[in-house]
Amino acid sequence: MKEKTKRPCHYSDLFIKYNGDVFPCCEVWCRNELKIGSLDDPGILSRILDYKPPASCECQNYKLREAREGDNFKSSFLNIEFSLKCQASCAMCCVEAPEWKGKYNDGYFDIIGQIAEHFQPDELLVQGGEVLFQDNTMEFLSKLRASLPRTAFCLVTNGCFKNRKTLDSLKIFNRIGVSLVGFQNETYKKIMGLDLDITKKFIEYVHNETDIKTLLKFLSTPSNIHEIPLFMEWAAGNPPNAVVFEDTGFWQYVNKNAPFSYWNKILFRTRNDFLRTVENNAETVLRNKLKIYLRPHIVDLLSLSPGDFPGTLKDYVILHDIHIKYEDL
Ligand code: SF4
Numbered sequence: 001m002k003e004k005t006k007r008p009c010h011y012s013d014l015f016i017k018y019n020g021d022v023f024p025c026c027e028v029w030c031r032n033e034l035k036i037g038s039l040d041d042p043g044i045l046s047r048i049l050d051y052k053p054p055a056s057c058e059c060q061n062y063k064l065r066e067a068r069e070g071d072n073f074k075s076s077f078l079n080i081e082f083s084l085k086c087q088a089s090c091a092m093c094c095v096e097a098p099e100w101k102g103k104y105n106d107g108y109f110d111i112i113g114q115i116a117e118h119f120q121p122d123e124l125l126v127q128g129g130e131v132l133f134q135d136n137t138m139e140f141l142s143k144l145r146a147s148l149p150r151t152a153f154c155l156v157t158n159g160c161f162k163n164r165k166t167l168d169s170l171k172i173f174n175r176i177g178v179s180l181v182g183f184q185n186e187t188y189k190k191i192m193g194l195d196l197d198i199t200k201k202f203i204e205y206v207h208n209e210t211d212i213k214t215l216l217k218f219l220s221t222p223s224n225i226h227e228i229p230l231f232m233e234w235a236a237g238n239p240p241n242a243v244v245f246e247d248t249g250f251w252q253y254v255n256k257n258a259p260f261s262y263w264n265k266i267l268f269r270t271r272n273d274f275l276r277t278v279e280n281n282a283e284t285v286l287r288n289k290l291k292i293y294l295r296p297h298i299v300d301l302l303s304l305s306p307g308d309f310p311g312t313l314k315d316y317v318i319l320h321d322i323h324i325k326y327e328d329l
């Protein structure tokens with residue numbers, strides 16, 4: 001097994017939550033014991049640099065440690081969650097954006113701007129809620145763009161927008177990641193409260209009318225997992241730079257021991273259809289160098305491994321448990 005690198009993760013990554021809490025990376029946003037501080041704290045910049053992790057943390061590649069003399073500060077990735085305001089009403093929203101009645105502290109824009117300008121990250125990833133639905137956030141980001149000329153601006157969005165103003169505003173981004181929770185109109189509408197046709201047109205617009213890199217993320221639930229092959233078929237025909245398959249907690253919603261091995265049958269059939277779809281589209285996948293990222297829970301659910309993909313297709317299938325960076329695409 002590969003040796004994990006011990007590193008001060010906060011010297012290369014940072015995650016800022018919508019409420020101003022700061023974490024050493026986006027994978028630990030729910031581990032309050034690893035919180036570095038808050039944007040409300042005086043001297044938050046020094047707190048970040050002097051952070052001593054109060055608990056241990058490790059993932060696929062890294063083990064977190066405090067910074068030592070001689071460590072080079074190289075901020076590669078700043079991930080910021082802005083307001084939770086969102087036009088969607090996803091039934092599985094992990095930040096409970098549809099129920100959110102709060103108000104984002106617009107006062108954070110100043111300190112976020114200072115942190116971003118100080119860190120000059122290689123990549124700035126922004127998310128909400130829905131950033132494209134937040135005029136004040138978009139206005140702030142447009143200004144910030146000018147002071148970070150070498151930073152790749154990346155957006156996470158539901159992509160359900162068709163108005164000209166929003167489409168024009170996309171030009172500040174270098175990469176757009178669109179999250180889809182289902183791939184049939186009625187499923188998509190029931191889970192997200194949005195219109196799949198608008199989202200598909202949005203993705204096609206980004207592909208055809210801009211040179212922004214795209215990453216499409218399929219988020220599985222029990223009511224959409226069987227649509228993975230449909231999504232894969234469409235994505236192969238409208239090639240983004242990468243597709244990502246991620247689960248939102250399948251077994252939390254259903255009974256693993258339901259009669260007749262119901263869920264095992266659904267998962268097994270989905271797995272086979274997915275593998276067949278990738279194989280049928282192998283030529284397109286290879287020609288477009290389309291990367292297929294499989295997150296750990298979906299790998300478990302569908303019992304997948306790179307060995308399931310024939311020949312050189314294997315090289316385009318990546319098992320991944322941390323954030324996919326702009327430079328990865
Ligand atoms: S999850 Fe990995 S990258 Fe993030 S803080 Fe922990 S060890 Fe570092």
Ligand code: SF4
Binds near residue numbers: 098192
């Ligand atoms: S689009 Fe994202 S933030 Fe908005 S409701 Fe859905 S999951 Fe939540």
